[in-house]
Amino acid sequence: MQQLSQNLSANLAALDRMFGPSADYYAKEITIYHCKAVILLFDGMASLDSLWTLLLDAASRQAPPVQPGQCCTGMQAYELILHDSAFPAENAPVEDMDELTKRLTAGMAVLLLDGCAKGIAFSVQGLKFRSVGEPSGEGNLRGSREGFADLLRVNLSLLRRLIRSEQLVQEAAQADTGMRTEYAICYCKNKADPAMVQRVRKTLAAAKPELLLDSSYFVPWLLPGKARLFTPVSYTERPAVAAAKLCEGKIVVLVNGSPSAMVLPALFCENFECLDDYASTAVFSSFLRVLKYISFYLTVFLPGVFVCLAVYLPELIPPQLLYRIEAAEKATPLPLFAEMLLVMLILEVIREAGLRMPQSLGHSVSLVSALIIGDAAIATGLMSTPVIFVASITAIAVFVTPSLYEPATLLRLGVVLAAGLAGPVGLAGAFFAFLLSLSGTACLQVPYLAAHPFPQRPMAEDGVIRRNYRRLSQKGFNIWQRREEKECKGRRNSLFPHWH
Incomplete structure (x- = not known):
């Protein structure tokens, strides 16, 4: 750790070696209080207008009287600026190069004085960031329209504006990466478990990701060990949702540069809840929750059940429906099991293409996919109408619970494979594997199926059926x-x- 020198020229030479080739590095030599000094900042991160207004104009008005031929020493100017002036300077001095770099990359300006081994930081941030708008991935009819921005300090202020209490704690730190990305751990000290907060704090401090671009990069350190289908953490871009989770005693992790807040621990039942549930009547909210549960189980098990019944247990299907399925399958070259897998994979390809491509081409993807699956596939005899109908229902039902999209997609493929290869036995095995993966998941000693596991307590106060x-x-x-x-x-x- 390189300490600052009392020689201003030596400090400038060291900084030129560190940041000299960078186009945004700005160093301006000035005279303040009759003492040589230099202003350091990164262009675009600090506001020059605010800096000159706060520093130079104030210095010209507050210059101390000196004898002819004399000037202030660096330490005298440092004491005058930090303690005997109206400058809005940071209380903590800058004493080494690491601290200087941290302040500069945070958008501050640093003043170095000749003859003083300490620097003074000024909060004149002028960072450009995406405006606070409604997040596109979390739709609500009522409630706040604000969404997290990309700048960490802005996100912390949004939370502070909602939770106006001394109980809210927001701890900021730098990750152990080459990028030195800043992150924050937020919790309510009167509700969160102190032992779990300490555990999260230590885990994130010890984590060493190669890059830190989102809060989800911390998950492998927070949940080490075996592979799992369900991850007992949730994400939100709404400050209102994050504030509600904080009031429940949960811990929120925010990373600079990402609008996605990680909430831990998460419960399985929370995937079927939203802010609108508490703004609507209890009866209608309960109806929607039951509908979401049905949609989730449909998207996971409907294709597998269809394949199992049509291939292994056709006697359980009504005769009229069975005749139609049989007639449609005779016109296709592929068996029903392979056909179902092909349709599901094509739907996933279309979904990924629509998500990643530019918005200007989104209508083209919708048109082409509708022609391929809706008309051309049936007309050419490659796919049957019942298979496309079942696959379409599951593809639509999964968007009712978007937070469970990833595990639901993998489970759906696994259930179809098990039902197609082993029939009813495989279908039952897939169901028990699904229950085992749910019951074996936990985060911070909180089971994923707590606090109201279904179906043990479906009539809980805020479970599948919501009370007033x-x-x-x-x-x-x-x-x-x-x-x-x-x-x-x-x-x-x-x-x-x-x-x-």
């Missing part, structure tokens, strides 16, 4: 309370086994 919001508000929900209740019950059972 006035009744829900009588008792706040904390993500850690159920785990604490279970721990207390376990300790009571071990102390007083005769109670049972």
Whole structure:
């Protein structure tokens, strides 16, 4: 760690070696309080107009009287600026090159004085960032329209504006990467579990990702070990959703340069909830939640059940429907099992193409895909109408729960493979594997199926069926309370086994 020198020329030479070739590096030699100095900043990150207004104009008005032929020393000018002036300077001095680089890359301007081994930082950030707008990936009818921006400080201010309490803690740190990306851990200290907060803090500090461009890059360190279908963390771009999760005792991780906030731990039932559930009536919200559960299980199991019934158990299908399926399959060269897999893969290709290509070409993708699957595939006899119908229903149903798109897609393919190769036995095995993957998932000692596992407690206060919001508000929900209740019950059972 290179310390700053009292010699201004030596400091400038060291900085020229570090940032000299960079086009955005700006160093301006000035005289302030009759002392030689230099202003350092990165062009486009600090506001020059604010800097000159705050520093040079104020210095000209507040210049201390000196005797003819004399000038202030660097330490005298440093003390005058930091303690005896109205300059909006940072309280903490800059004493080494690492701290100087950190302040410059944060958009601050740093003043170095000749004869002083300390620098003064000024908060004159002029960073350009995407404006705060509504996120496109999370649609809501009611509630806030604000979405997280790409700048970390802006996102932290959005959370502070919603949670106006001293309980909100926002800890900022730099990741151990070459990019030195800044991230923040947010939690409410009166609700979050201190042990879990400390665990997350240590894990993120010890993580060494090659790059850190999003909060999801931390997941392999937070959840090490075996491969899993379901990841017990969630993501949101809405400050209102993040604030609600913080009030439930959860931990939110934000990364500079990304509008996506990671919330942990997450529960399986939360994938079927949204902000509109609490702005609508309890009856309608409960209906929508049941519909979302049905849609999720349809998108996972419907293609596999269709293949299993049509190939292995045709006697269970109504005769009229069976005759139509049989007539459609006779006109296609592929077996029904292979046909279903082909249609599902084509739908995934179309979905990925529509997601990645420019918006100006999006209509072309929709038109071409409709012609290929809706007309040409059937007209040429490559695919049958029942298979395309079933695959289309599953493709639409998965978008009802977009946060479960990735595991639902993999599970759907796995269920079709198991049902096509092993029939009813494979279908039952796939179902039990699905339950096992759910029950074996946890994050920060909170099971993924807690706090209201379905179907053990489908009529819970805020489970599959939601109660009136006035009744829900009588008792706040904390993500850690159920785990604490279970721990207390376990300790009571071990102390007083005769109670049972």
